[in-house]
């Protein structure tokens with residue numbers, strides 16, 4: 838994956854968090870990170886890089902990629918939040 842400068846910053850923050858969790862699972866606060874930007878600015882690319890990272894580390898099962906719409910899900914190889922949470926139409 839090639840990432841531009843801003844994408845790399847975001848990606849490294851996530852890498853740093855993963856390293857912290859790996860070192861001290863119990864004492865690390867949750868990372869809540871918002872990645873904003875107009876359509877086509879490369880947000881999905883970051884998700885792809887994170888998915889590749891988890892796969893490379895042998896922990897793909899620890900990553901759940903979700904989106905609110907089916908269209909968005911298709912772009913990021915994820916599942917809808919409804920599906921992930923087991924919500925039905927009723």
Ligand SMILES: Nc1ncnc2c1ncn2[C@@H]1O[C@H](COP(=O)(O)OP(=O)(O)OP(=O)(O)O)[C@@H](O)[C@H]1O
Pocket residue numbers: 839840841844874875876877878879880881882883912
């Ligand atoms: N670092 C990069 N190098 C080369 N191409 C890139 C890079 N980042 C993104 N792209 C390409 O730019 C296009 C838009 O990227 P991406 O789909 O990640 O944007 P997005 O912000 O998720 O868009 P949207 O909000 O519309 O879903 C894609 O074709 C993607 O492959």
